[in-house]
Amino acid sequence: MSLVTERIRPQATLIQQTRRSNALVAAVFLLPAVLLLLLFLLYPLLANFRLSFVEWNGLGNTAKFVGLQNWVQLVHDPVFLRAILNNLTLAALSILIQLPLGLTLAFMLDKAGRGSVVLKVLYFLPLLMSSVAIGTIFKNLYDPNFGPLNAVLRAAHLDGLARDWLGDPALAMASVILVVCWQNIPFYMLLFLAGLSGMPAELREAATLDGASESVIFRRITIPFLQGTIRTALVLSLIGSLRYFDLIFVMTGGGPSGSSEVMATYMYRTVFSGFNIGYGAAISSAMFVIVIIASALTLRATRRFETEV
Amino acid sequence: MKYTALLTSMLLSASSLAQAQSTLTLWHIQTQPGAKKIIQDAVDRFTKANPSVKVEVTPIANDTYKTKLKIAVGANDAPCIFTSWGGGPLYEYIKSNQVLDLTSYLKKDAAFKNRFVPASFSAVTFGNKVYGIPSENTSVAVVLYNKALFKQYNQTPPKTWDDLLKLVAFFKTKNVSAFSLANKPRWPGSMFYGYLVDRIGGPQVFSDAVTRENGGSFANPVFVKAGSMLQDLVKAGAFAQGYNGLDYDSGASRQLLYSGRAAMELMGTWEISTIASENPAFAKNIDFFPFPAVAGGKGNPNNVLGTVGDNFFSVSKSCKNPDAAYKLLTYLTDEQSVQGRVADNRLPPMKNLKLTDPVLIKIANTVARAPSVQLWYDQDLSPQLGQLHLDTSQALLGLSTTPQAAADQMETLAKKLAK
Numbered sequence: 001m002s003l004v005t006e007r008i009r010p011q012a013t014l015i016q017q018t019r020r021s022n023a024l025v026a027a028v029f030l031l032p033a034v035l036l037l038l039l040f041l042l043y044p045l046l047a048n049f050r051l052s053f054v055e056w057n058g059l060g061n062t063a064k065f066v067g068l069q070n071w072v073q074l075v076h077d078p079v080f081l082r083a084i085l086n087n088l089t090l091a092a093l094s095i096l097i098q099l100p101l102g103l104t105l106a107f108m109l110d111k112a113g114r115g116s117v118v119l120k121v122l123y124f125l126p127l128l129m130s131s132v133a134i135g136t137i138f139k140n141l142y143d144p145n146f147g148p149l150n151a152v153l154r155a156a157h158l159d160g161l162a163r164d165w166l167g168d169p170a171l172a173m174a175s176v177i178l179v180v181c182w183q184n185i186p187f188y189m190l191l192f193l194a195g196l197s198g199m200p201a202e203l204r205e206a207a208t209l210d211g212a213s214e215s216v217i218f219r220r221i222t223i224p225f226l227q228g229t230i231r232t233a234l235v236l237s238l239i240g241s242l243r244y245f246d247l248i249f250v251m252t253g254g255g256p257s258g259s260s261e262v263m264a265t266y267m268y269r270t271v272f273s274g275f276n277i278g279y280g281a282a283i284s285s286a287m288f289v290i291v292i293i294a295s296a297l298t299l300r301a302t303r304r305f306e307t308e309v
Numbered sequence: 310m311k312y313t314a315l316l317t318s319m320l321l322s323a324s325s326l327a328q329a330q331s332t333l334t335l336w337h338i339q340t341q342p343g344a345k346k347i348i349q350d351a352v353d354r355f356t357k358a359n360p361s362v363k364v365e366v367t368p369i370a371n372d373t374y375k376t377k378l379k380i381a382v383g384a385n386d387a388p389c390i391f392t393s394w395g396g397g398p399l400y401e402y403i404k405s406n407q408v409l410d411l412t413s414y415l416k417k418d419a420a421f422k423n424r425f426v427p428a429s430f431s432a433v434t435f436g437n438k439v440y441g442i443p444s445e446n447t448s449v450a451v452v453l454y455n456k457a458l459f460k461q462y463n464q465t466p467p468k469t470w471d472d473l474l475k476l477v478a479f480f481k482t483k484n485v486s487a488f489s490l491a492n493k494p495r496w497p498g499s500m501f502y503g504y505l506v507d508r509i510g511g512p513q514v515f516s517d518a519v520t521r522e523n524g525g526s527f528a529n530p531v532f533v534k535a536g537s538m539l540q541d542l543v544k545a546g547a548f549a550q551g552y553n554g555l556d557y558d559s560g561a562s563r564q565l566l567y568s569g570r571a572a573m574e575l576m577g578t579w580e581i582s583t584i585a586s587e588n589p590a591f592a593k594n595i596d597f598f599p600f601p602a603v604a605g606g607k608g609n610p611n612n613v614l615g616t617v618g619d620n621f622f623s624v625s626k627s628c629k630n631p632d633a634a635y636k637l638l639t640y641l642t643d644e645q646s647v648q649g650r651v652a653d654n655r656l657p658p659m660k661n662l663k664l665t666d667p668v669l670i671k672i673a674n675t676v677a678r679a680p681s682v683q684l685w686y687d688q689d690l691s692p693q694l695g696q697l698h699l700d701t702s703q704a705l706l707g708l709s710t711t712p713q714a715a716a717d718q719m720e721t722l723a724k725k726l727a728k
Contacts, residue, residue: 059382059402143555145549146568164553167707168554169553256554256704257710
């Protein structure tokens, strides 16, 4: 008995020691990142939540604690509810348009191999342009009086289709969403291309030998292989859509009459034009909560999907 | 070693302190070369006369400026001298105790103050205290019109609202839009609403609703009437297609004028000089007339909507050297600066200006005749109400709300904020 303990003890302490020093090293290496995260992520996040409980114009020490007033107002605010709806529309259409098109482009470019380098570069271009430039270009394209879009429609004797693309409340959101898709499809194309390039050629060869058709290979091998990438794309697209700001701000400013307002543009207007910091903080905190919940739900849902296949 | 470090840090902090005491920071939004130089020249004259004071001048583009100033003040890092449009937004800063009361300076310096048109101080006067010096320009909203087009169709500027509606109907038959309007930023459309309220009910209706005095209310039938008349104009097809989505800053409304697709535009008089520099050949076709009268309305048709003084310089409370800051303000609006601005086609709010440019003279006369100059609604109202006003006027123009609902929305928020 005593022999055993004598033999084991030094070994145990050695393991404990290495474990402890390993933990110490890990902690030291992690510390800078954790500190930066605390300082630049967690602190602003909490500070923002705190701001959502005050009424403040952002100038001087005039903040007044108002409890849940901002939050109560928020859930009854028709503009905010409209903004959420617009965000969800944007998310749904982004996922339905951008991901399939991105995947199709990636699949075709991957098949075309080396010959497609020029196309790859061309398709990639929209992603390199700044949103403000894209917004300005499309604002001109959409211009109802001088814009090429309506001019082409009229020249083709389709006058009935020429519309006030950005000034009609019924069309403004859809017009902007098309541009958002145009800008972001290359990103998903790139993501899927990267995924496809990781697919071993043997998989496809083996399937071909077994007599699988192209569509079967696509459905049974390519798609399941890209599962992880698709999940990433889904979550990225969802989060991106829920906190979307730039093209809408540039092209419509959320108008006309709130028809293309999203949560972020509403927050910006509330804070920087309305001097209403507390309410703006409530909007952005609500945005944070919604994004977290939505991405958690998506991750869960797609995980189930993963096990089923 | 330790002492040296201590000493250096002391020296450093002492020198930065000394620097802070003798440095004035100045933020303004005159980014056009001519206007920017006038300010820089005034600053140079000031530093020459006061060599102990250093001035850091930062010109900032209009839209970024509003955001930047707000953040700087919120972070207790306000510039010593800053520019504003007076009215509701400036009052937010005053309420938060950020702006220096200049009344005592101006009292001691009557000769300086009396050079200005008295009305020019109204946008920066709150509770009989003056918080700013008017500097740049006088801009009022007028109806710019294409003289050549009017002549071609043998039309004359309308004097009344009914004439205007007839004119709209006439131009419609000629496939020309009566008005170009670029209402994405929402303030251009607000001018129609502001003028209609004035012409129907006189200037007092709006100012009472703002101050909540004399039973003033945004639910006053005058506001509802103004909204429905505005919608009449829309339904008559007065505006060129896309008006609620066109961007003013990219010149969308002027394009319509240049191409002859629209005959008129309700806009601030600054646009006359914009057109002169943007399209000199077209500029000779441009003239303007005042917003038409409304039959049976209480407002004097000479009343104008706009600003006398446009851009007011204020001194922030946190400025370490307010006396020097005030002195710099007097340089920024001294005789040389005024002459520079006139030469740059602007109308500083001074008495006895010697003008030669016929357009400037016409603007000056329009303002001189006006019994009331109402500041732009979105600038006069508190920021929150101002935003709602812009939203509701855009919605009225888009026919997506009713005049009654728009008025009620304004009144509900005004009541809530007044509490």
